Amino acid sequence: MSAESRGEVRKDPRGYIKVSLDFLENHRTGPLSPVTKLSLLELWMYCHRNRTNGLVAVAQARKMVPRRIRDALTTAGCWRHHACTTATPCGHGACTVGAPCGHGVVTMHDYRHHQAFYLDPAERREKARSAGRSGGLAKAANRRAAASKPASETARAPAGNACASHRSQVTDISGSVGSTPAVSNAWEEKNLPPPRLPTQRRRHGGDEVADRLNAAAPEIPATAAMRRRVLARLAPDAVAVLADPQAGAVRSAQAQAELDRADALIDARAEFVATGDLAEKPEADRLFDPHGADGYARRMAAAQRPLPVPDPVTPGEVRALAYRLARDHLDAIARHGGRPPGPAREALRAEIEALLGHGVGQDVLRAELASMLDSGLWAASKLRERIQAVCA
Structure with a gap:
């Protein structure tokens, strides 16, 4: 017998947002395209x-x-x-x-x-702890009340009342399946970490070509040299202060703290890409938010932002960066309604790779591609014209 025939309603596991019925014609969103x-x-x-x-x-x-x-x-x-x-x-x-x-x-x-508001981890733990405590107190009170009943009254109870009581208990239990049960606090009382379900690791790239190219310059620094280059783009001032022998102790300590914060950002990004979530880490939270108690939310938001791509050094990194820039640009053009031809991706990738090989910085390329995106352009010849005008 199916769940619909039994009268059960399955809960949709997908997330949702709330949209008012006058979203299309109210004074704020009505005039929008x-x-x-x-x-x-x-x-x-x-x-x-x-x-x-x-x-x-x-x-x-x-x-x-x-x-x-x-x-x-x-x-x-x-x-x-x-x-x-x-x-x-x-x-x-x-x-x-x-x-x-x-x-x-x-x-x-x-x-x-x-919309739905998500609590801070500390508030969520306190709410779960209070729910577990109230559930335990209610269970203890019911146990004491059952033990205080006279034994003779229990013996004189007819069998029919016992069956009715059993049926009422079954009814109460079945009616409480759809409601939210009391949150157990056993893992926190035993100081043990909660069980973690295995999650599938996200892949870098979408197809086999992207996988091969991203292997040369992955999103997360694979080597110590690439990690140093990412840190140099995340905290350039801190790297410069630590490299200056004339910097004082106070400036060096501040620069080291900033570099540690950037290093923790890379670790948080790697954890987010690997699992899709971030566990609470007080040490990392203090690095990301030394002036407040909501470091978890800010660390989560920081981990969702892609890391800055380091400057390419090897031919493989040059090829991978060219492929990424061309892919992101044409995908954005397609999302905004443009219809670039099939060969446009490979032509733009080859042009970007040639420009990188001639010494054009990736920041200049990204700026010109952003201006081309606002104009709806994707031709490789337009990119070369813009770069020549900038470098002239």
């Missing part, structure tokens, strides 16, 4: 899927939506931008007062009033 409305829903889904409580890093927002849509969302008041300066650091990821990230975050309008 259909593409902008779809981008706004994508941002809400990103916040719900990654449990950011309505916060999106500016770097991530730039990857998800183009500039014209970002301007439309800002004008409509669908989000609020928080600039990151030395006086007012955003505190998102590895941003601190001493070394602000310079980009900031955007806060989705009224996200916490309508």
Whole structure:
């Protein structure tokens, strides 16, 4: 007999967000274009899927939506931008007062009033502990009440009442299957880590070509030399201070702390790519958030941002970087409605590889590709013209 025929309702395991019925015509989102409305829903889904409580890093927002849509969302008041300066650091990821990230975050309008809000790990543990304590006290009270009944009263109870009591207990148990049970606290009382289910490791790249190229320069630094180059792009000022023999002890200590924070960001990113989640680590939380208690959420947000790609050195790294830049550019063009031809990907990859081989920096290439994306261009010849105009 199926679950539907028995009258049982299966709970949908997929996540969901809340959208009001007047989303298409209210005063805030009604004037937006259909593409902008779809981008706004994508941002809400990103916040719900990654449990950011309505916060999106500016770097991530730039990857998800183009500039014209970002301007439309800002004008409509669908989000609020928080600039990151030395006086007012955003505190998102590895941003601190001493070394602000310079980009900031955007806060989705009224996200916490309508969408699901995820508690801090400390509050979640306290809620689970209180639920377990209340469940234990209720069970002990029922046990004492059953023990205090006279034995003669129990003996005089007819068999019919016993059967009725048994049926009521069965009914109560079956009715409580759909509700949320009391959270057990046995693992915390025994100071043992909770059981961890095995998760499938995410692959780098989408197809066999991407896998072969990404093996030369993976997202997570595979060697110590690549790790040093990623650290140099994450914290260039700290690396320069530590390399200066004239720097004082205070500046060296601050630079070392900043370098440790960047090193912890790489480890958090590696853990997120491997498992899709981050366990609570007080030491790493203090590195990422030395001024507050919500280091877990900020470390999670920082781990979701891709690491900066180090400058290519070997031919394999040059080839892999060229493939990534061409792939990301054409995928973004396709997401925004463009239809580049089939040979465009290989032509753009070969052009980027040739430009990298001639000494053009990857930062210049990324800036020109971003401007080409805003204009909807994907031709390799246009990229060479732009680079020649910049280098002239």
